[in-house]
Amino acid sequence: MAVTWLRRLANQAPVPVFPVVGIAGEAALEALYLSPAVTVVQSPKRARALAVMGSIDYRDQQALRRVHGQVPAPRVTAWCSAMAVPQELSGSAIVVDATDQLGQQIQQAVHSLDAGQQSSDPNLCPDQPPAPWKGVGDGHGGEGMMGGKPYGRPMAMPEDDLRDGLQLDPLVFSIGPFSPLLPPGMAAKVTLHGDVIAGWEVLSRPYELTLPAVFYQALEQPVAVADLELARAAFHIRRLAAALQLNGLGAHARRLRHHAVELKPGQSIDDLVNARVLQSLRWVAGAGKGIVHDENWIRLRGPAARAGGDARDARLNDPAYVALGFEPVVQKQGSCAARWKQWRDEAGQALTLAAAAAKARAMSSPSGAVESPVGELTKSTPPVDISDLMPSLLVGLEWSEAMSVLASFDMAAVRYTDVIQLQGGGE
Amino acid sequence: MTSTLLIASACTVLLALLVGAYCVAAIDGAITARVTGQTPGNPLLIPLQNAARLWHAPHNETETPDRPALRLAPVLYLVLAAMGLALVPWSRDFVPVDLTTGIVFWGAIEPLATVLVFLKGWAPNAHFPLLGAYRYVSLGLSYILVSMFVLIGVALPAESLQISAVVDTQAELWNVVRQPLGLPLFLVVGLGVSFWGPLNFIDADDLHGGAASEEAGRVQLLWSTGRAAMLLAFSAIAASAFLGGWHGPWLPGPVWLILKTLAVVVLLVILGHTLPRVSPERFLTIAWVILLPLSFLSLAGAGVEALL
Amino acid sequence: MTLPTLLIVSAALIGIGIYGTLSQQSFVMLMMGLELILNGAMLAAVSFWALTAAGAPEGQLLTIIAMAVMAIEMAMGFALVVAVYRAKQADTTEALDGLKH
């Protein structure tokens, strides 16, 4: 009796879910964040369910299987994707089409799994170590004190430390492509000296980013400026939420995400979140880092370029914006904190513009270029990938600084060619 | 001490630990709800629901963990919190453990807790936990010194290392007035020892949750309980050392102690939800260049006051 | 808990410490041996203080000094390890066969 009572209590708590975001999975992820039935967790090990959203590139299928195996069994897999469900999971995975139902359905599936009405997913990867734990000699994996491959696991050898010349062991590992610290699809091989990043090799580039539909429409036809600007504000606010979450302010991040769906023209950004909370981002790890130098600077676009003082903005060419008195905001430093401030300022400006545009019923005029939240979007050249800039920016930073810098860039290329034909679809 | 009193003390401490850990979780939930503007359910039930969920959740098995450390560290951390709570005087006559070196004993609990938090990151045998633990410990060593100096400062006017004597000296004037630097410095230590908010270097989101990234089920439940209990024990010690402990008009002593402890808990939880995690590099500078000299200053002030 | 049993325990700790100090090649392990010797010595000092000296405070003072010595030994030991490691990437006694670089 007591057990069922405890179980009933447990069933009222939200279920932790690890999100695997593929191409065009962004909207589903936002819906998952808002669902009261689930909490989105940072590590698959803490999750009860895996939510696959959007389509995963074929080269990352193995990684998907590994992440699936990292969710402790018994687990639930939710499939919210245009991809076919893998053969092994077809009996157990729950397929969800409506993104706003995702959280609810995951919770129900976990409850029926716990009640024994449903069986767990099978393991997609064999549950065995990459190399057997078989010792040699007197029960050890290797010989001698250092180096070698004890138990088939290569040991570190000392190399020069970046900071002070002591020869210490590096730690090499790879993260991605589904790490919440990186854009979806990005994988990197990291060499750490203690807490300092000594090497950053991009193993795979992030998936192309799918923008809110209104930005694609604006390329072809006139759309209400108010809609464009509200979508822009919501986009920036969600990214600010990610920066807050990264720096330990998860509750404020959730607040921002909830506000981002119900933005109204003319709202002040200070109504959404305490101004001092956003200002405090100036003091977090890496706030002053991540400045792009030299010839690479030209590759920055949109808010990132404006955060460094370059006032390029496609909206300046649009008569509707000119009529509203639009002037781009710029920052000077071009650092991580400046980009966050730029997002904040642009979101605030977008909300003001939206109010003015709603009053004037302003419509954009398609001129071949739309200023998207990540840079200028034209038919011929949508914003391209800049993840190859990261190694030069990140090497030498401490881990937490590097993660802040990563969270202040839009690295992914913008999806364009297939959007118009296959609305929201994948391969 | 008679055996009745012994049993009463043990029961009080355990009860206070469990109820207190629940209160910390409930306060945290209430403040989170206030910040997010979302009320997901009855705030009084949420901690119990989460605990029940973790109780039933499957365990995450890592490859060749350090099993003794994995199992012992969360339990011992909880035990340390209980030991800290046992030192707190509830009234003039009722002190569960009235050690003559209570202040020093609390000073020993803090580094021992740091050791256990290191084991939290060491035990699972995975790199993100280890990175978190390593970072936590190397920064943690810098504020433990601050805690020592601040605690010696409150022992000076009492001319005793006994916590009950420290509380007694605050009958007229609380230490928070006498040594205004003491409490803020001590609160920094509290955030660190219970790895909370701006000083949560081990379970941080920039490491996928750090040491917590490999925890699930009951291990996670134990650690979150231990963490809440440590925050509570710390707040109770802070209330006794700086806010006059059980002293106060009208209400009985234990009630005052509970009120003051919860006030410190609320303050710490709000700080945790307001301040972003400090940059490790900057925190190292802050700890050694600002906090440590300030604690010296506080101690010197206390010394001068004791001599006058 | 009599004086002989206490002293035997401390003798055991000192014996293990001496073994460690003489046998270990790694600096840090060698220091652990020294610490264990001091551990036994402190236990003996406190035992004598409690059971034969009628609580004379000098017994405790001796232990405090032993602790200070331990802290100094530890700090200097590690500093030397870092200095030597920086100079020669060596962390074992055998690797140091000369006094120069």
Next chain:
Amino acid sequence: MSAVDITFYINAAIAIYAGWRVFVTDSMVRASFFLLISFLAVGVIMLLLAAVYLGVALFFMMAVEMMVMALFMVMFMMNPAGLNPMKMVHQEKVAIAAGVVAFAALSAVAVFGEFPSRTIPEGWQPVVSLGHELLGDSMLVFESAGVTLLATMIAVVMLTSHRGRYGDANHGSRPPGLEPGGDPADKPEETEEGGHHHHHHHH
């Protein structure tokens, strides 16, 4: 047997067992935590002997000290978790003999020695008396210890600094050979596979 005796024997056993494990375990991090356990057990025995201050001081001193030790182990040692065998000993037979002889000799003193039996009088306050001693008659000793610690701190900063008095501290240095007169140990031949701690950890 009283509760005090039982506690004593348990802690004595823990202290000796953990002290022995320090030199047996392959993981150096574990070795430093075994040493910590040994110290904690001795601290409890001190508490039993009414040395309230010393026992507790031993707790916090050793907790910090062993934590630092473990940090150094992870930082410097090739093999902090003990995957490779770590029996780095020399002159082991001599060392064992020396240890056994020391133990036997000291035990003999303990068993056959004549010691006065003057236990702590009732109502004696060990902490208060220690305080009066430290800041009274033995102030000079105590202060000398303090000054020595300060000197140690300065010396430690000097020794560990990267910048020496005449340029970089490691200028012109050469790592020792893996064998006497052999190649330096720090640059592995096969750098491709030599240096990686590759956990398969994707998400």
